[in-house]
Amino acid sequence: MRARQIPSAPGRPRRLGVAVLTGLLATQAPARAEPKLERVVMVARHGVRAPTAAATVLETRTGRPWPPFPIEPGELTPHGAEALARMGTYLRSLYTRAELLPETGCPAPNVVQVWADAAANRTRRSGQVLADALVPGCGLVARHGPVGALDPVFDSGRVCPLDPAEGLAAIQRRIAGGTAVTDKASEKAIAALKRILGPDACKAVPAACLDGPSTLVATPTGPRIEGPLALAATVSENLLLEYAEGLPAEQVAWGQGTPETLAALLPAHRRAADLLRRTPEIAAFRAATLLRMLADLLQGEAPRGLGVPPLGARARLVVLAGHDTTLSNLSGALGLGWSLPGQPDPTAPGATLVFEVWRHAESGTRTIRIRIFAQTLDQLRSARSLGPQDPPVSLPLTIGICPARDGGCDLETFATKVRAALPSVCLR
Numbered sequence: 001m002r003a004r005q006i007p008s009a010p011g012r013p014r015r016l017g018v019a020v021l022t023g024l025l026a027t028q029a030p031a032r033a034e035p036k037l038e039r040v041v042m043v044a045r046h047g048v049r050a051p052t053a054a055a056t057v058l059e060t061r062t063g064r065p066w067p068p069f070p071i072e073p074g075e076l077t078p079h080g081a082e083a084l085a086r087m088g089t090y091l092r093s094l095y096t097r098a099e100l101l102p103e104t105g106c107p108a109p110n111v112v113q114v115w116a117d118a119a120a121n122r123t124r125r126s127g128q129v130l131a132d133a134l135v136p137g138c139g140l141v142a143r144h145g146p147v148g149a150l151d152p153v154f155d156s157g158r159v160c161p162l163d164p165a166e167g168l169a170a171i172q173r174r175i176a177g178g179t180a181v182t183d184k185a186s187e188k189a190i191a192a193l194k195r196i197l198g199p200d201a202c203k204a205v206p207a208a209c210l211d212g213p214s215t216l217v218a219t220p221t222g223p224r225i226e227g228p229l230a231l232a233a234t235v236s237e238n239l240l241l242e243y244a245e246g247l248p249a250e251q252v253a254w255g256q257g258t259p260e261t262l263a264a265l266l267p268a269h270r271r272a273a274d275l276l277r278r279t280p281e282i283a284a285f286r287a288a289t290l291l292r293m294l295a296d297l298l299q300g301e302a303p304r305g306l307g308v309p310p311l312g313a314r315a316r317l318v319v320l321a322g323h324d325t326t327l328s329n330l331s332g333a334l335g336l337g338w339s340l341p342g343q344p345d346p347t348a349p350g351a352t353l354v355f356e357v358w359r360h361a362e363s364g365t366r367t368i369r370i371r372i373f374a375q376t377l378d379q380l381r382s383a384r385s386l387g388p389q390d391p392p393v394s395l396p397l398t399i400g401i402c403p404a405r406d407g408g409c410d411l412e413t414f415a416t417k418v419r420a421a422l423p424s425v426c427l428r
Helices: 015-028 055-062 078-097 121-134 164-174 184-204 228-245 259-265 267-277 280-286 288-298 324-334 377-382 411-421
Strands: 036-045 112-116 215-219 222-226 317-322 352-359 366-374 393-397
Touching: 036 078, 036 121, 036 288, 036 324, 055 228, 078 121, 078 228, 078 352, 078 366, 078 377, 112 121, 121 317, 164 215, 164 222, 164 267, 164 280, 184 228, 184 259, 184 267, 222 228, 222 267, 228 259, 228 267, 228 377, 259 267, 259 377, 267 280, 267 324, 280 288, 280 324, 288 324, 288 352, 288 411, 317 324, 366 411
Parallel strands: 036 317, 112 317
Antiparallel strands: 036 352, 215 222, 352 366, 366 393
16 A cells, blocks of 8 residues: 655655755764874974173173173073073963873873984973973983083084075075165164264274175175174174073163163164075075984984984984074975064074974874064063963964965975985985
8 A cells, every 4th residue: 555645744845854864964973083192202492592792892882881680691690590490381381281281190211202403401401490390390401412512403504505606696696686684674773873872982992883785704604794784783782692591671772771772773683594594505405404303303204414412213302402502493495484472583592493293183194383482572581481361472373484284384294305305415
């Protein structure tokens, strides 16, 4: 007997049932799995240091007295160590939530490894500060090479040097006609510093007047800038260090060191760093060992090559404690760029480039994402605790050498492009 078809109720079309069924099936479909953080490599600048030149030397160059720091020239200050520890503690909390670090107890041996530049005490100490902050109470030792020795991880330029003439030509190709060493922003910064130093400084030391052209010269160790830009770059960075160290306001920039003033002066430092450290040809040579290491470590392999440290493939978190030059070289070689709110120095003390490897469960592919973390001027000056209500600056970065995918760059593509960009003379 044929079943009788039941007519639809008035005002309720049959497609409503199809829509309801489709909705039910959609709610029962499994949610797309979120990518999982697999490993991280951090490249950090050391904490706040004293100027590398003594106060008497700076006075000779500027004609103005400089306040003393509570530490020898070039050394990490106690205040700088405290501010750096705050950054390390914040990063620990971040990567604990991402399940890269355990909430309690210590990670398994060699899962977290720290390597610091042996050439300077400030980097060796900064490496240990970060080790203690990231895995507190675990006795993790920040390792390094022979004290005072050149470490090619942080400067490959002396292991596989770029011809000085080629380095000079690379910079000249970036500037108008090969002569415009300064740009508009750095010229304004030089003029602002000249006003701060004042006419008395000019009478005492002609160089303090910051007059005349800035020039590029070739030296056996690479290109160098001479003239007003060179002086302004050094002085502006040292004035920022005075502020970040927490010196009394009347001592910072001779009583004129407000954040606004420092922001007006720092373009001189940024311009010099951009030309000398971020020019891609120069950056690729100076960061060659580090770049090769990154490609290996991010792929879960033990690093290979000339002068690489004994870091194991088991590491899920590697910290490399270096310098502002380290960050600038990586920036130039990888096509990274950033500007930090509240911080006029893009490679400020404690600034940390973070390379994150994310695994996508459905496809099994891995992507790399790069972020920059840095404290603002006021966070550095106060060395206060950082947290959700007062976090450091954190920015995702576009990777110039690698196309983006799923919020990052395919890891295999990234590693291939990095290795292909290495100068052949550095591949030993």
